[in-house]
Amino acid sequence: MTIATYPNYLEAQRAVDRLSDAKFPVDRVTIVGTDVRLVERVLGRMTIGRAALAGAGSGGWFGLLVGVLLGIFAVGAWWQVVVFAVVAGLLWGAAFGAIAHAMTGGQRDFKSASNLQASTYSLMIDAEYAGQARQILGETAAG
Structure with a gap:
């Protein structure tokens, strides 16, 4: 009721x-x-540079996680393992972010947030x- x-x-x-x-x-x-209804708010333009930056951010966090997990088992300079993993994550994430965006062929050159109202x-x-x-x-x- x-x-x-x-x-x-x-x-x-x-x-x-x-x-x-x-x-x-x-x-x-x-x-x-x-x-x-679905409401999608456009937040800004997505470029290869921004896609690479977003990918680097995600990759850096993933690298930190992997580095800490591997650093637990490292003998001696565990922090070097962490630093290497973060740097590798940043580079790989940036590369994959840029490549993934380039492969869309300009189909979705903007960033947005959706919600139901x-x-x-x-x-x-x-x-x-x-x-x-x-x-x-x-x-x-x-x-």
């Missing part, structure tokens, strides 16, 4: 939080988004608990 509808997810989340604070059995609550968010609650939930939400909205 729908007891309330909100224009954004944050307000629906706050309502569930108010119910939780009032010791309401929130496992009986469902937030339902309607008219869902709904027009409204409804609080649905089992019918036996709907009255109690309405009362709690009415009291917290008034007070």
Whole structure:
């Protein structure tokens, strides 16, 4: 049973939080988004240089992980193993990032972030608990 509808997810989340604070059995609550759409925000242009830089970052972190794991077993200068692994990771990551971007043939020359958004968010609650939930939400909205 729908007891309330909100224009954004944050307000629906706050309502569930108010119910939780009032010791309401929130496992009986469902937030339902309607008219869902995919929104993709373009963050900027992707060039071979940026792809190489992103690849270098990922490769550097991977190299650090491998270097630390191998450095544990190294006798003597363990830090040299770590430094070598990070540098190798940076170089390989940059190379693979640049090559992967070049292979797209200009198909996707931008970076973006996607998320799902709904027009409204409804609080649905089992019918036996709907009255109690309405009362709690009415009291917290008034007070």
